[in-house]
Amino acid sequence: MTRLSRRGWPSAGPPRPVHLVHLGLGAFHRAHQAWYTEHAADSAAWGIAAFTGRTPAAAAELGAQDGLFTLVERGPQDDRMEVVSSISAAHDGADARAWAACFTAPEVALITLTVTEAGYHLDASGQLDLGAAEVAADVALLRGPLDRPDASARTMAGRLAQGLAARRAAGGEPLAVVPCDNLIGNGPATRAAVLRMCEAVDPSLAAWVDVQVAFVSTVVDRITPATTAGDLARVEAGIGRQDLAAVVTEPFREWVLCGDFPLGRPGWEAAGARFVADETPFAERKLWLLNGGHSLLAYAGSVLGHATVASAVADPRCRGWLEEWWDAATPALRLPVAEVTGYRAALIERWSNPRIGHPLRLIARDGSFKLAQRVVPVLRRLREGGRPAPAAAARLLGAWLTHLRGRGAELSDPRAAELVPLAAGDRRRAARAVLDALAPGLGADAELVRQVAEACRELEGVAA
DSSP, rough: OOOOOOTTTTGGSSSEEEEEEEEEEEEHHHHHHHHHHSSSTTGEEEEEEOOOSSSHHHHHHHHHHTTOOOEEEEEEOOEEEEEEEEEEEEEEETTTHHHHHHHTTOOOOEEEEEEOGGOOOOOSSSSTTTSSSHHHHHHHHHSSSSSOOOOOOOOOHHHHHHHHHHHHHTTTEEEEEEEEEETHHHHHHHHHHHHHHHHOOOOOHHHHHHHEEEOOOEEEEOOOOOOOHHHHHHHHHSSSBBOTTTTTSSOOOOOEESSSOOOOOOGGGGTTTOOOOOOOHHHHHHHIIIIHHHHHHIIIEEEEEEEEBHHHHHHHHHHHHHHHHHHGGGGOOOOOOOHHHHHHHHHHHHHHHTTTTOBBHHTOOOOOOOOHTTTTTHHHHHHHTOOOOOOHHHHHHHHHHHOOOOOOOOOOOOTTHHHHHHHHHSSSHHHHHHHHHTTTOOOOGGGHHHHHHHHHHHHHHHHO
16 A cells, blocks of 8 residues: 555645644644644644654654644544644654754744653652753753754753754744643743753853743643554545554644744634633643543543543443532632533533543553642642532542552553552551642641542452
């Protein structure tokens, strides 16, 4: 079968001029930022140079296809396939020469990111952790000469600092950095991490970035499960070409942005993106209802034997726990009740799609980072309003404690070596220790500790 390429797919046209750079070339980027750019009002003017994060595999796959890939929108009954051509170049993230070349190109106007919460390398205070091994290695690397094309930083903050240093050296103009990760205030968080990295490397670089670089905050949402061999076979039959970079996603999509774009941006609003004065209420709604709900299903649902979101949400027990969590989190939100109610109904519809096999084991990863964003802020907001910790929050945290104790989905967390010993033994003692590790002082809430320990006991009884 002929491989998908621009020559064999004439409607894609030649590669578009690169005005946008992306870090984190994975399935979500292809289903989200690349799709929105494909459907922007001025899409012909905005090509993407996309760089991988950890491994070069996606760059190799897309490079062999001239950046083309098939996006499969998987509805409850059928699939809709579309060949997307907004990626003009795909690079190995370790290619420091190509990375610097993109940053020094005057026509490059913005950088988008998809690196996940753990990729920010933040410490307990929310600052870039300069003591982390990879961060420290990047600081040492970037203190050396800039003209080292074989030496690439590994962290998000390090790579941005490396690229921005090259842009400053070339006399480049301002640009925008657009993080697309599940952090409330991801724009300020990215800015703080990059400035801290730059300050550690070269204070004059930090001063330049502070003035010349705009950091945009965003809310992103589109479920994108892993592509299977069966998906690739269906794409081949559907488009008549072999496509090893195809991506499967749900029909739903959302992008909310807040910030400045000094050199302009694609007309993403034509594809449904929203530009608002404050994205925080939308970020809280998404993180606490969608992502918090996902975490509950990942930990509690997997203990009950479920493997996917659709399977878990079809279980009356999981569905009841989910509704209780949403009921508890809703008073902490700052959006009209009708909008929240509609969002909850849409989530149930999306998650009930049996043709989207969203694995709970993937959602369960990196819980120590995710729950700090998805649950702890809800508890703090409610406490500020004089409300005690709700039982539903304790159940979610108890499910995570059960996960750390070896039940349900396989554990994968950067802090596992620290957390697993804390979670062992007596449940109440374990609950107190794990809560304090998640958020210092949280374990001082005796009633929350009791409820978390009790939820853990109940789930371990189910697992047994």
